[in-house]
Amino acid sequence: MKRSFVLILALAACSLSCNREAPDATKSSKPTVALVLKTLNHPFFVDMRRGAQEAADRLGVNLQVQAAEREIDVEKQMQIVENLIQTGIQALAITPSGSREIVSALVKARDAKVPIVVVDTRVDEKAAADAGVHTETFVGSDNYEGGKLAGDYLLKVSGGKARVGILEGIPGHETGDSRLRGFRDAVKAAPGVSIVASQPANWERDQGFNVFQNMLQAHPEIDSVFACSDLMALGAIEAIAAAGRTGKIRVIGFDALDDAKKAIGEGTMAASVAQFPSEMGRVAIESAVKVIRGETVPAQIKVRLELVTKENLQ
């Protein structure tokens, strides 16, 4: 009996805070758009939420943002989608945790006649077609182009001679795989550039540290690193510092996080490919609202990419 009392207390306490936050879709005529992110413990998605929120405020729609605790938790993301559908959302914007796995969740959105806007990470086209899922638009940067941008930069600054270690994202993720393909395609043509090691560090900073430390042990000749995300690049920078080789190894990252820009300013990092997540968030919500209003949106909306180096650092 006592347990239930405490539960009541805990929930009453929670409900106080919930009431403040929960937008009441039943009482207002404002449409509700849901934005389901991979996670909120990454600055990239926090920026995306900011851009989305600004757009939602400007357009006068309710925005419901939910995210899984961990970036790779597709099952949790699916639960979130199922739960949000219950609240009668009018559109769903989502950054899929898995290109194929998310299709099962999108099927539920389709069945509930909720239009889908895909952001940042693409949905596997074949899997979607097989399941009969139609997405309104894809909003994101071309990760392949971004990888290429990084590769071209390496060719330019190294004069076509480099021994490269690569830190990959989680294997099987479209985002990381595309960046990797773009980078490899860019350096393929140069005979002086060899990729001596390529290992996944699962998007994480501490793994970037450990994996690159091991790489340096095995291949002390490495003079350049391409990391498929800045968090991994920042980990590698720490590993380089620990090995006492700061400034002797070029580090190229992806995302242009604030920490990465700082590192570029300090000279510990050479460059990072900038994406504009807040712009993605903004465009995603704008597109969702257009779809709700019955307007047409292009099947794909590309958000710009930019290489940040010491020269163009603001």
Place this chain on the structure above:
Amino acid sequence: MHARQFGTLIGLAVLCAILWILTPYFLTVSNLLNVAEQTSINAIVAVGMTFVILSGGIDLSVGSIVALSGVVLGVSLKSDQPMLVALVVAALVGLACGLCNGALVSWGGLPPFIVTLGTMSIARGAALLYTEGRPVSGFDAGFRALATGRAGFIPAPVIVMLLVYLAAHFVLTRTTFGRYVYAIGGNEEATRLSGVAIRFHKTMIYGVSGLMSAVAAIILTARLNSAQPIAGMMYELDAIAATVIGGTSLMGGEGSLGGTLVGALIMGVLRNGLNLLGVSSFLQQIVIGGVIVVAVLLDTILKRRKST
């Protein structure tokens, strides 16, 4: 004996009542089925966890076994074997992992925490190695029906969950094996002295846990239409939480599967309700953690009062 289980049930009812007041979306048939479906995977893993915890042990490897059985299932399905063969192979993989855990605990004399911590890493690594880190996706509709199918209006995973609970409850309350699970957890030495083959039974208990992980893997794979080597992370903690909220004592010997099912439902309802209310995902983690701590705290207080 059933007083505590009853308390948990009241907790669930109160939780539902509060959500019913706070949001119009909670108490609808479609949402309740939604919650039941979402709970099924954790609830099934928690069956095995309840057996292990009742016997005074712990199993940290369940999430990794879910991943390993899942990818073996996925690859078997992809290699055009009959569905039944793939299901049996996946079940055997889970069972084998569990039996290895059990053998190392009982014959090797190692603490369950250490053994299953090792298996957690080994099974995860094996799953990643087997698939080269990539998910195995895209199965035929016959297999997917295990998640998407409906009997009447009840989703297939919920039916599987209920069947598993009925069978496991029968084993735990109506068979000698079930009685030994409680006896080993209550007083292992006394049980041994009364002539029970402790080692054999302990091995079987961990086998049950592995098998349950495999069943959960089947549902998860069908639900996502994909088997991921990184699936099931943190499932051990969700399963332990469901078991403990359900009133099973971490010291062993006390508890019931009914309590575990209610514990799993409390977690599922909480997550669902917090999503419906639009609570930030950070606050959600705090609330869920708080509920777990409060439940165990009450368990401890009740026990202390009973013993004085």
